Amino acid sequence: MEWAIIGIIVVVVVVFIALTIKIVPQQRVGVVERLGKFNRLLTPGLNILIPVIDQVRTYHDLRIQQANVPPQTVITKDNVQVQIDTIIFYQVVGPEEATYGISDYVYGVRNISTATMRQIIGKLELDETLSGREKISSDIRLALDEATEKWGVRIERVEVIDIKPPLDIQEAMDKQMKAERSKRAIVLEAEAAKQDMILRAEGDKQSKILKAEGDKEARIRQAEGLRQAQELEALGQAKAIEAVAEAEKARIALISTAGLDERVLAYQSFEALTDISKGAANKVFLPTSAVETLGSLGAIAEVFKSGKDGK
Numbered sequence: 001m002e003w004a005i006i007g008i009i010v011v012v013v014v015v016f017i018a019l020t021i022k023i024v025p026q027q028r029v030g031v032v033e034r035l036g037k038f039n040r041l042l043t044p045g046l047n048i049l050i051p052v053i054d055q056v057r058t059y060h061d062l063r064i065q066q067a068n069v070p071p072q073t074v075i076t077k078d079n080v081q082v083q084i085d086t087i088i089f090y091q092v093v094g095p096e097e098a099t100y101g102i103s104d105y106v107y108g109v110r111n112i113s114t115a116t117m118r119q120i121i122g123k124l125e126l127d128e129t130l131s132g133r134e135k136i137s138s139d140i141r142l143a144l145d146e147a148t149e150k151w152g153v154r155i156e157r158v159e160v161i162d163i164k165p166p167l168d169i170q171e172a173m174d175k176q177m178k179a180e181r182s183k184r185a186i187v188l189e190a191e192a193a194k195q196d197m198i199l200r201a202e203g204d205k206q207s208k209i210l211k212a213e214g215d216k217e218a219r220i221r222q223a224e225g226l227r228q229a230q231e232l233e234a235l236g237q238a239k240a241i242e243a244v245a246e247a248e249k250a251r252i253a254l255i256s257t258a259g260l261d262e263r264v265l266a267y268q269s270f271e272a273l274t275d276i277s278k279g280a281a282n283k284v285f286l287p288t289s290a291v292e293t294l295g296s297l298g299a300i301a302e303v304f305k306s307g308k309d310g311k
Contacts, residue, residue, distance in 0.1 A: 016051055019051035019052070020048060020049055020050075020051055021046065021047075021048060022042055022046075022047040022048075022056065023045070023046055024044050024045060024047060026044045027061065027062045027063050028059055028060065028061055028062065029041050029043060029059070029062060029095045030042030030056045030060075031056065031057040031058050031059075031060070031095055032049065032054055032055070032056055033054070034050075034054050034055075035053060038057075038096060038099075038100070042059075058099055060092045060099070062092055062093075062095075063091070064089055064091045064156055065091070066087055066090075067087070067088045067090065067106050068085075068087050068088075069113050069114060070110075071083050071084065071085045072117060072118070074118050074121040074122070076121055076122070076124055076125055076126045077122060077123060077124055077125045077128075078126055080165060080169060081166060082126070082163055082164060082166075083163070083164040084117060084121070084162070084164075085161040085162045086113060086117065086137075086158060086159065087161055088110075088144070088155065088157075088158050088159075089155070089159075090109060090148070090153050090154065090155050090156060091153070091154050091156055092105075092152060092154075093152055093154045094151075094152025095152065097151055097152030098151055098153055099152075101151045101152060102151045105151045105152075108148075108151065109144060109148060109153065109155070112143060112144055112148075113143075113158065116139065116140050116144070117136070117140060120139050120140065121136070124136075129163060130163055130165070137158045137160050138158075144158065
């Protein structure tokens with residue numbers, strides 16, 4: 001009997017401790033109600049409660065969480081049914097509002113995203129829907145932000161995972177895609193051929209231009225060389241003539257300095273005539289001036305002769 005009483009006391013103590021001490025892990029928070037009314041939040045770590053009077057209504061995970069929205073079949077503006085899968089990332093930022101603002105905020109987020117998605121897709125045609133995932137995600141997130149602000153939930157990101165059109169539409173899209181790719185391949189080949197012809201023509205043009213410029217430069221250089229050669233040759237001839245004239249001038253000056261007058265020169269001319277007469281010609285015509293010179297020579301001979309007699 002005593003052991004039974006002791007056991008009951010131990011159980012009561014354990015229950016009392018369990019109801020009094022609450023240890024909350026990191027990134028979690030508890031909502032405490034005192035006599036059915038919100039009292040406070042349990043933060044991470046050790047927390048003390050008053051048994052029976054204080055109760056933990058719920059715990060919230062403060063980490064970013066994800067909620068998968070079941071695939072939804074929606075109709076586009078051009079009456080095509082498409083199936084869309086989305087996923088929503090959210091975070092509880094107000095535990096009190098998340099507890100008392102809505103009974104199930106995850107369910108509310110899914111419903112709002114579904115309704116918003118139908119509204120958005122209904123304004124878009126199929127091609128816009130397939131290519132506008134980013135816009136659809138952004139519009140859904142904005143709509144959720146407005147609704148979940150008073151729930152203490154913040155929408156971090158909305159991702160459209162997949163958009164599936166009907167099978168016949170997919171087959172038609174595949175054919176269209178193949179046709180577009182074939183068209184682009186043909187256009188690219190034609191464009192490549194065009195570019196090849198243009199580049200070849202440009203290359204040929206540049207080659208001819210460079211060759212013509214080279215020939216022109218060569219002819220200019222040849223003409224320039226010829227002109228410089230002629231100038232140098234003329235300059236050389238001029239200097240040679242000048243040198244000859246200077247030599248002749250010096251020779252005449254030397255003759256004048258040596259006292260050789262016209263009679264000596266006439267005598268030399270006569271000696272030259274004598275040499276000429278010894279050649280093949282048997283007749284020599286003497287000009288009148290030569291005869292006068294000979295007369296002078298006779299006078300010279302008389303002078304030399306008188307000189308000898310005087311000895």
